[in-house]
Structure formats: structure tokens, C-alpha cells
Amino acid sequence: FPVTIFRCWVLADGFYEWQVREGGKVPMYTHLEGNKPFVMGGLWDVWRAPNGSLVRSCTVVTTPPNALVRPIHDRMPLILSREAASQWLDVEKNDGERAQKLILAYEGSDMRCYPVSTRVNSPKFDAPECLEPL
DSSP states (O other): OOOOOEEEEEEESOEEEEEEETTEEEEEEEEEGGGOOEEEEEEEEEEEOTTSOEEEEEEEOEEOOOTTTTTTOSOEEOEEOHHHHHHHHOTTTOOHHHHHTTOOOOOOTTEEEEEOOGGGGOTTOOSGGGGOOO
């Protein structure tokens, strides 16, 4: 089963990164002003595992951090502008080399971040409290 990787969008209204501080890692929630949704550049594929089953997988492309995220982490998701999002999916006009030129840190003047509860560390906990500032 050949592996073919496709570009995709991953829709979000925020993301978490963990900042190393004295006493441990602190989850930080980053979002756009007004909690506006945004598009992250992603890749997906379907491949065959050693046991023969098909595996569908997806990943978010990351970039070096912008000025807001840099004190928190050494990378951030690829956040695409409306124009870049269209280009990201247009494989006929944007081959791999051209698509790589879209992989830039989002400028971020309209981004905000704040610490949240460590309860976000557990995938079993999924509640509005995950977004509440500490």
C-alpha cells in the first residue's frame, strides 16, 4: 500500500503549548483576539501498519515561534491567512517547493495567550474549564 501524503486544513480556535517554569511545565492557551477560528496547515495520509490494518493519520505542520509564543515554546502551529490557506491546498499551482514558502510563523499581533489549569494534561478531561485563565 503506497503512502501518499496530502495537505489539509486543521480548523481551530486555539492551541496549547507547555512553558517550562520553575516548579514544572505550565499549559498556555493561545488564541486569536475574539476567539476567532483559524486554519492550521496540516498533512494527512493513509498507510498500512505491520499487522495489515489501515492507519489514517494527520499532523499539524509547525513553524518557528512568533514573538508571543517564543517565550513559551520553540515552535508553534502553522497558522495560515485566508490567502495562504487557499494556496496550501492548491497542489497544482503550489508544488512542494512553493508550499514550503508558506511555512512561516504567523505574525501574531492579534494573538493572546494565558496560563490554564494542568487538567488539560489529561485527554480524559474535556470541559470549558480547559480554557479558563488561571
